Amino acid sequence: xxxxxxxxxxxxxxxxxxxxxxxxIPPFLGRWALPGGFVLPAEDLFAAAERELREETGLSAAxxxxxxxxxxxxxxxxxxxxxxxxxxxxxxxxxxxxxxGSDAASASWRPVPAxxxxxxxxxxLADGIERARSKLEYTPLATAFCPPSFTIxxxxxxxxxVWRTRxxxxxxxRKVTSAEGFVEPTGETVxxxxxxxxxxxxxxxxxxxxxxxxxxxxxx
Amino acid sequence: xxxxxxxxxxxxxxxxxxxxxxxxIPPFLGRWALPGGFVLPAEDLFAAAERELREETGLSAAxxxxxxxxxxxxxxxxxxxxxxxxxxxxxxxxxxxxxxGSDAASASWRPVPAxxxxxxxxxxLADGIERARSKLEYTPLATAFCPPSFTIxxxxxxxxxVWRTRxxxxxxxRKVTSAEGFVEPTGETVxxxxxxxxxxxxxxxxxxxxxxxxxxxxxx
DNA sequence: CCAAAAGTGTTAGTGCTACACCCATGG
DNA sequence: CCATGGGTGTAGCACTAACACTTTTGG
Numbered sequence: 001x002x003x004x005x006x007x008x009x010x011x012x013x014x015x016x017x018x019x020x021x022x023x024x025i026p027p028f029l030g031r032w033a034l035p036g037g038f039v040l041p042a043e044d045l046f047a048a049a050e051r052e053l054r055e056e057t058g059l060s061a062a063x064x065x066x067x068x069x070x071x072x073x074x075x076x077x078x079x080x081x082x083x084x085x086x087x088x089x090x091x092x093x094x095x096x097x098x099x100x101g102s103d104a105a106s107a108s109w110r111p112v113p114a115x116x117x118x119x120x121x122x123x124x125l126a127d128g129i130e131r132a133r134s135k136l137e138y139t140p141l142a143t144a145f146c147p148p149s150f151t152i153x154x155x156x157x158x159x160x161x162v163w164r165t166r167x168x169x170x171x172x173x174r175k176v177t178s179a180e181g182f183v184e185p186t187g188e189t190v191x192x193x194x195x196x197x198x199x200x201x202x203x204x205x206x207x208x209x210x211x212x213x214x215x216x217x218x219x220x
Numbered sequence: 221x222x223x224x225x226x227x228x229x230x231x232x233x234x235x236x237x238x239x240x241x242x243x244x245i246p247p248f249l250g251r252w253a254l255p256g257g258f259v260l261p262a263e264d265l266f267a268a269a270e271r272e273l274r275e276e277t278g279l280s281a282a283x284x285x286x287x288x289x290x291x292x293x294x295x296x297x298x299x300x301x302x303x304x305x306x307x308x309x310x311x312x313x314x315x316x317x318x319x320x321g322s323d324a325a326s327a328s329w330r331p332v333p334a335x336x337x338x339x340x341x342x343x344x345l346a347d348g349i350e351r352a353r354s355k356l357e358y359t360p361l362a363t364a365f366c367p368p369s370f371t372i373x374x375x376x377x378x379x380x381x382v383w384r385t386r387x388x389x390x391x392x393x394r395k396v397t398s399a400e401g402f403v404e405p406t407g408e409t410v411x412x413x414x415x416x417x418x419x420x421x422x423x424x425x426x427x428x429x430x431x432x433x434x435x436x437x438x439x440x
Numbered sequence: 441c442c443a444a445a446a447g448t449g450t451t452a453g454t455g456c457t458a459c460a461c462c463c464a465t466g467g
Numbered sequence: 468c469c470a471t472g473g474g475t476g477t478a479g480c481a482c483t484a485a486c487a488c489t490t491t492t493g494g
Contacts, residue, residue: 195492
């Protein structure tokens with residue numbers, strides 16, 4: 001039996017959050033778990049992950065980012081029998097989307113780290129967070145957490161939230177705007193709070209960041 | 221059905237080579253394929269990869285490096301039916317080990333790139349090579365291709381072979397010996413060819429390279 | 441005017457590339 | 468002695484961190 005489990009990450013209320021489902025049936029009755037389900041007989045793995053994503057959030061993969069994370073196959077990971085789980089990682093913007101899928105009555109966004117999850121989901125979640133943290137360094141995927149247009153300060157908040165660090169706003173602005181293909185100006189400006197209006201940007205076309213944005217050494 | 225496929229890489233005759241098996245049964249009769257096999261009912265995925273590695277090469281994973289690569293689940297990837305393949309990547313030293321496992325009569329090391337493989341193994345091999353290339357940048361895994369003790373020039377040949385580049389011997393020496401925990405001097409020296417004797421080194425204890433050894437931009 | 445946020449300029453330091461140069465061996 | 472490969476020093480360049488400073492808004 002092959003299943004797909006999803007680590008859906010977003011940023012809500014200045015915190016990194018993961019979509020979890022409270023289990024209504026044994027095993028692990030009442031515990032939080034990652035959303036997931038079995039792969040259909042003639043279904044591709046990525047397609048299964050997209051389907052689960054749509055069922056849980058109503059979002060398509062194009063709105064954010066979806067990639068394979070790793071595969072977990074400890075024979076004892078599911079007490080009901082042998083289930084190999086292919087985990088996918090998604091980075092999503094904080095959309096005001098009602099989490100209202102078929103079986104999502106008890107789904108909700110929970111701040112990470114979240115411990116005590118069902119099955120081996122603590123491990124899968126930890127792997128997903130670590131993957132997200134390192135991908136922000138050398139890819140422009142931080143924009144997957146943002147709406148279609150965003151300010152540099154909002155992009156910086158993504159980094160600060162995911163990495164749990166403070167970054168210098170001035171140096172960050174320069175690095176982001178000078179990295180080829182990371183962001184493109186839309187030409188518009190907005191005032192988010194008080195202070196000088198900020199330019200709006202959209203995602204650029206690059207898939208790799210050069211130069212990379214390295215995390216401060218303190219977190220290593 | 222869940223199978224484990226292996227991308228076993230080594231450096232032989234100044235070239236990056238992969239262990240392939242010539243298929244003796246349909247489908248893809250007579251074509252080269254990656255070694256692999258089905259996961260046993262109560263077997264962990266990593267254990268299955270280790271078992272296959274041992275069967276094909278007689279080597280234990282400790283001699284080199286073994287890690288999960290990715291999982292491939294296109295419903296059409298195997299014409300016999302649905303098989304999800306969890307691919308593992310191994311980096312191994314060039315040991316004079318007879319490739320003499322159970323079904324390895326037709327196994328041999330082949331230079332990469334190797335095209336026209338059975339199933340979706342072209343894609344898996346390409347992914348494995350790309351993973352190996354990028355891992356050399358930020359981890360000390362190049363030492364997995366080396367015997368227990370080696371010279372800096374031998375380590376440099378690993379990088380040059382895998383990256384298909386030339387590196388400046390002087391700068392390479394400095395970077396490797398100054399990166400914390402990459403290599404440790406054994407105190408011994410050897411003369412490999414003519415010229416001044418070289419110091420011997422063994423693997424250090426670091427798992428991440430700092431600073432990283434970046435590939436020249438030409439290959440990107 | 442003042443506070444706050446956006447954005448620019450400047451300086452000191454780090455790591456990299458390129459290459460001049462010295463060291464230790466075999467022939 | 469010379470050729471060959473091992474290893475160190477150093478100058479110029481790219482990028483970075485730290486922070487002074489200017490710009491543009493709201494109150």
